[in-house]
Amino acid sequence: MNRTFLRGSVAATAGILSIAALVACSSAASNGAGSDESVEWEITATTAAPSGDIDSFTFASYAEPYSLDYAYAFDYPDNSVLANVCESLLRLNPDYSLSPGLAESFAHPDPMTWVYTIREGVTFHDGSPLTAADAVASMNRHLDPEVGSFWYSVYQNVASIVQTGDREVTVTMTGPDAQFNLGMGGSAGVIESAATLAEKGADYGNSTGGVNCTGPFALDRWESGESITLTRNDDYWDEDLKARSGEVEFVFINDATARVNALKSGSVDGSWMLPMEAVPTLQAAGKGDVLFGLNTAVGSVVVSDLEGPLGDVRVRKALLLAMDRDGILQAALRGIGERTDVMTTESVWQEASDSARTAAFDDVADYEQNLEEAKKLIAEAGAEGAELTYVTAPISNDFSVISQATAAAAKSIGLNVTVETVTPSAYSTLFSDPSAREGVDLFYTSWYLSSPDALEMYSVLRTGDFSNYGNWSDPEFDALVNEAATIDDPVARGALTAKAQQIANEQLPWLPLFEAPISLYLGERITGVQPSVAFLYYPWAATIGAR
Amino acid sequence: MTATRRVAGKLGGLLLTLFLASLLVFFSRFLVPGDPIRFLLRGRKPTAEAVAEVTAQYGLDLSPGEQYLRWILGVLQGDFGRSLQYRQDVTAVIGDRLPVTLMLVAMAGAIIVVVGLLLGAVAALNRGRAADRAILIGLTVLGAIPSFVGAIVLIAIFSVQLGWFPSFGSGDGFFDMVRHLTLPSIALAIVFIVLVAKVTRSAMVDQSSREHVEVSTSRGVGRWAVVRRHILRNALGPILTVGGVLVAGLIVASSIVEAAFGLSGIGSLLVQSVDRLDFPVVQAIVLLVVGVFVVMNAIVDVLEPWIDPRSAAGTGAR
Numbered sequence: 001m002n003r004t005f006l007r008g009s010v011a012a013t014a015g016i017l018s019i020a021a022l023v024a025c026s027s028a029a030s031n032g033a034g035s036d037e038s039v040e041w042e043i044t045a046t047t048a049a050p051s052g053d054i055d056s057f058t059f060a061s062y063a064e065p066y067s068l069d070y071a072y073a074f075d076y077p078d079n080s081v082l083a084n085v086c087e088s089l090l091r092l093n094p095d096y097s098l099s100p101g102l103a104e105s106f107a108h109p110d111p112m113t114w115v116y117t118i119r120e121g122v123t124f125h126d127g128s129p130l131t132a133a134d135a136v137a138s139m140n141r142h143l144d145p146e147v148g149s150f151w152y153s154v155y156q157n158v159a160s161i162v163q164t165g166d167r168e169v170t171v172t173m174t175g176p177d178a179q180f181n182l183g184m185g186g187s188a189g190v191i192e193s194a195a196t197l198a199e200k201g202a203d204y205g206n207s208t209g210g211v212n213c214t215g216p217f218a219l220d221r222w223e224s225g226e227s228i229t230l231t232r233n234d235d236y237w238d239e240d241l242k243a244r245s246g247e248v249e250f251v252f253i254n255d256a257t258a259r260v261n262a263l264k265s266g267s268v269d270g271s272w273m274l275p276m277e278a279v280p281t282l283q284a285a286g287k288g289d290v291l292f293g294l295n296t297a298v299g300s301v302v303v304s305d306l307e308g309p310l311g312d313v314r315v316r317k318a319l320l321l322a323m324d325r326d327g328i329l330q331a332a333l334r335g336i337g338e339r340t341d342v343m344t345t346e347s348v349w350q351e352a353s354d355s356a357r358t359a360a361f362d363d364v365a366d367y368e369q370n371l372e373e374a375k376k377l378i379a380e381a382g383a384e385g386a387e388l389t390y391v392t393a394p395i396s397n398d399f400s401v402i403s404q405a406t407a408a409a410a411k412s413i414g415l416n417v418t419v420e421t422v423t424p425s426a427y428s429t430l431f432s433d434p435s436a437r438e439g440v441d442l443f444y445t446s447w448y449l450s451s452p453d454a455l456e457m458y459s460v461l462r463t464g465d466f467s468n469y470g471n472w473s474d475p476e477f478d479a480l481v482n483e484a485a486t487i488d489d490p491v492a493r494g495a496l497t498a499k500a501q502q503i504a505n506e507q508l509p510w511l512p513l514f515e516a517p518i519s520l521y522l523g524e525r526i527t528g529v530q531p532s533v534a535f536l537y538y539p540w541a542a543t544i545g546a547r
Numbered sequence: 548m549t550a551t552r553r554v555a556g557k558l559g560g561l562l563l564t565l566f567l568a569s570l571l572v573f574f575s576r577f578l579v580p581g582d583p584i585r586f587l588l589r590g591r592k593p594t595a596e597a598v599a600e601v602t603a604q605y606g607l608d609l610s611p612g613e614q615y616l617r618w619i620l621g622v623l624q625g626d627f628g629r630s631l632q633y634r635q636d637v638t639a640v641i642g643d644r645l646p647v648t649l650m651l652v653a654m655a656g657a658i659i660v661v662v663g664l665l666l667g668a669v670a671a672l673n674r675g676r677a678a679d680r681a682i683l684i685g686l687t688v689l690g691a692i693p694s695f696v697g698a699i700v701l702i703a704i705f706s707v708q709l710g711w712f713p714s715f716g717s718g719d720g721f722f723d724m725v726r727h728l729t730l731p732s733i734a735l736a737i738v739f740i741v742l743v744a745k746v747t748r749s750a751m752v753d754q755s756s757r758e759h760v761e762v763s764t765s766r767g768v769g770r771w772a773v774v775r776r777h778i779l780r781n782a783l784g785p786i787l788t789v790g791g792v793l794v795a796g797l798i799v800a801s802s803i804v805e806a807a808f809g810l811s812g813i814g815s816l817l818v819q820s821v822d823r824l825d826f827p828v829v830q831a832i833v834l835l836v837v838g839v840f841v842v843m844n845a846i847v848d849v850l851e852p853w854i855d856p857r858s859a860a861g862t863g864a865r
Contacts, residue, residue: 064811066632066633066634067633067634069634072634145594145596145597145599145600146597146600146604147597148597148598148600148601149597152594152597202634203634203635205634206633206634206635207633207635207639207643208635208639223643224633224635224639224640224643224644224811225640225643225644225647225811225812225815225816226716226717226811227716251715251716251809252809252811253715253809254806254809254815254819255806255807255809257699257702257807258702258714258715258806258807258808258809259715259809261702261706261707261714261715262714262715262809264707265706265707265710265713265714267713267714267715267716268715423822424822425822425823425824429582433582
């Protein structure tokens with residue numbers, strides 16, 4: 001389902017990164033902070049309430065959105081802006097719970113049917129009222145091959161979406177699918193005016209066409225390559241989330257150093273997703289706060305060839321046991337994060353029972369570094385001297401650290417890893433093109449979930465799934481996940497998902513390394529935000545006001 | 548050869564060069580590994596119908612020859628196709644970013660010409676003396692500074708420490724834009740100043756030792772008049788030639804400076820588009836740069852005889 005592979009990625013290029021690396025070194029040196037020194041951190045759930053409204057504030061984005069068309073909004077830059085402008089049927093809150101959004105309620109009369117009641121009294125930014133017809137038109141776009149929606153996977157089991165009442169939309173599935181409704185809190189559930197969609201056509205959502213939604217901010221202007229400015233929607237329906245700022249401007253600063261400089265000099269008020277190597281200098285500058293919030297991402301090394309030496313689970317275990325993951329975390333992310341042996345974070349186990357959480361996080365194997373055990377496994381598997389290929393790209397500091405650390409760990413137990421460096425765009429094709437993965441054994445990913453359900457992670461590891469990069473196959477796992485996908489009760493579903501997590505932890509189709517919080521910088525002028533990866537879907541900018 | 552025929556000949560050569568360049572620019576994309584559609588989907592899982600539909604929308608299902616024809620006919624009408632990453636007309640994508648790069652190149656060009664000529668001239672007129680040596684050493688040091696290092700140092704001192712200039716963005720309106728682009732244009736100009744100053748110095752040194760200069764001086768013509776009428780004017784040829792190359796070079800070099808200062812110009816767009824396999828944008832920018840390069844050279848060729856009549860007479864100025 002949903003994933004990100006290149007954290008803060010696509011904007012970065014080899015040339016630009018070399019600058020960033022150079023500055024990072026020189027500034028670290030001048031601050032007297034060694035590169036291995038770890039940073040003190042803790043999760044912040046919310047910041048102080050604003051003392052009042054503010055005229056405007058500025059946020060930096062590491063890249064320009066590709067599009068504000070919700071069908072293509074699938075990456076941090078797109079979603080972090082869109083979340084404030086367009087709204088979905090359900091709302092994904094900063095604690096990763098779901099609550100009613102543009103649908104004031106929903107019903108699930110039978111396993112094949114979802115019925116949404118569209119909220120009354122909501123208007124689009126152009127003043128026209130929200131209707132059930134708008135919802136039908138917006139949702140049907142995901143099924144249209146001409147659109148080529150990035151969120152198609154949420155709709156993969158949908159048979160039809162029709163208006164069945166004045167304010168009622170009925171979605172019929174081809175089979176039971178508990179995940180569909182959970183996806184309605186993300187961009188897959190965004191509702192746009194049907195008239196706007198028809199009028200803008202192919203230009204809908206780009207910098208000339210724009211969007212017309214219902215969120216607390218309206219898109220005012222998009223200066224291509226420079227900035228996007230949103231203005232407050234004074235007619236916003238939800239009193240609790242009326243914007244505290246008259247305007248918010250997103251400026252696109254691709255270069256990490258330029259972004260950090262803009263924050264340090266105060267010319268930009270804030271930014272999500274900081275380059276971790278810059279955290280000490282930002283803290284030292286003392287003008288604003290570096291904050292860390294709830295995340296759903298886990299950094300893992302994907303095993304992309306199970307035909308090769310890594311086809312033997314003992315070799316996969318040995319490799320993970322050989323890794324100094326605390327050291328990797330320290331060097332890659334300044335120690336901001338925690339080592340993990342599973343592929344999900346507790347934040348996506350929202351409604352699971354305590355026993356499911358215990359099974360998923362406590363009753364699992366711990367792969368703390370153990371070279372003796374690792375060497376023993378390699379000997380048992382007869383894998384000494386096996387050749388492996390690891391592909392990486394100059395995307396950010398953690399990519400290079402993890403590639404080198406993996407190679408070193410492999411070497412320490414008698415495996416030979418060749419690290420190949422490719423361009424960021426070539427790297428991204430590893431995730432979409434099976435031919436690009438030929439001859440590749442390992443690559444790194446930071447994978448986040450867009451719905452509050454851990455099953456989203458494990459559904460991509462079923463036999464034959466698009467994102468099951470190593471073609472891993474385990475019949476027991478497939479049966480568990482397929483059954484869980486049809487179960488509406490989150491407690492029962494969670495129990496099965498926990499078993500799937502145990503199998504993945506035992507079988508290691510990917511090697512989990514660590515989970516890291518989402519980072520946020522707030523300058524001295526603003527406050528009021530809840531730091532959370534939900535900033536991709538929740539109107540976080542509306543809550544920001546004067547400090 | 549009359550001047551008209553000369554210009555017509557130049558124009559013909561120019562068009563031929565542009566045509567060949569367009570072939571090279573277009574077909575080189577087929578040598579690059581990677582499928583633009585695969586990249587466009589960025590790891591998403593669309594249906595096969597959706598992939599086919601999107602491929603057709605961008606004309607990627609046609610043969611390379613047909614794709615070229617479609618492209619070049621569009622280009623002749625000012626239509627460079629649609630950007631894959633921005634889902635927007637390439638002309639709009641480039642048009643939004645062109646003013647920044649043009650302004651940056653113009654400001655850098657002005658700095659280069661003024662500072663470069665001045666340093667070169669001062670050095671040449673003080674040949675062998677302390678000022679000459681100081682300038683030569685200074686130029687060597689400057690020439691060793693890559694523009695991205697220059698950019699970092701300038702930002703560190705003038706925007707982060709002193710706060711005199713903004714550290715990113717290109718500003719709104721003329722004066723704000725000048726303020727925003729001051730540091731970037733200096734960073735961009737550094738390397739080229741060295742080039743212009745060195746060419747100026749050696750051309751002027753060369754001219755000063757010419758017989759007619761010595762004759763003029765011995766006849767008691769004032770020193771400044773000699774410099775202006777003989778040395779500088781005759782030295783302009785080589786300086787102008789360098790200038791032609793310089794403009795195209797500046798556009799290309801701007802990518803690094805634009806990235807460092809967070810400017811959205813043609814240079815940073817080119818870098819991004821190459822990385823994202825956004826071929827329509829890459830092709831348009833490369834064609835644009837080649838066009839500027841070819842046109843600048845043609846202008847220099849046409850101007851040269853006007854500045855130095857000897858080259859038109861075919862006696863060879865240098």
